[in-house]
Amino acid sequence: GNSVTQMEGPVTLSEEAFLTINCTYTATGYPSLFWYVQYPGEGLQLLLKATKADDKGSNKGFEATYRKETTSFHLEKGSVQVSDSAVYFCALNPRAQKLVFGQGTRLTINP
């Protein structure tokens, strides 16, 4: 079946630290991969996506590269800010099928 596994949270970092949130997936075929973010009190919103192997999605300083050989889509940011505190969800979309989410990783950035 199709599934997504994210690193366990919560993750707490200091401002300007380097961030990695791991995401691996299991899927049939070649899914598209997504990172969604949920800021406190708000709905989920798309952060970035990649639709084929070796694609790199990027937005707001965040990046993730679609690695078919390791079935991974790790989220990275070089220097985090307090405003990045949120819950991050990795998700996949097998062709023409429903979006499947990971369990989410809560990130807290301290000043």
Add this chain to the structure above:
Amino acid sequence: EAGVAQSPRYKIIEKRQSVAFWCNPISGHATLYWYQQILGQGPKLLIQFQNNGVVDDSQLPKDRFSAERLKGVDSTLKIQPAKLEDSAVYLCASSLGSPATNEKLFFGSGTQLSVL
């Protein structure tokens, strides 16, 4: 541009009672989704509508949950009767197209349901 509207924001009920949630998607969005997000888990799709037709309801507990989108615009999700394990945030989302075209989903803020 107005986002996806959901109401109520919070709801507390006792088990065996019924409850309904409302969602108004972004204007012009053909696809509407209802997700259930249990604390500590990722959202799980309950039902997906394309206009006013059901595309996927494979994970909807049909003995107690129902949903409709009669005019292809807003939608209502109902639980009757509620169980303790239904405590969750119910998220509504919409997209211009379908998952097949990798359309971006726009989410509402959700309805937090507590069943006591």
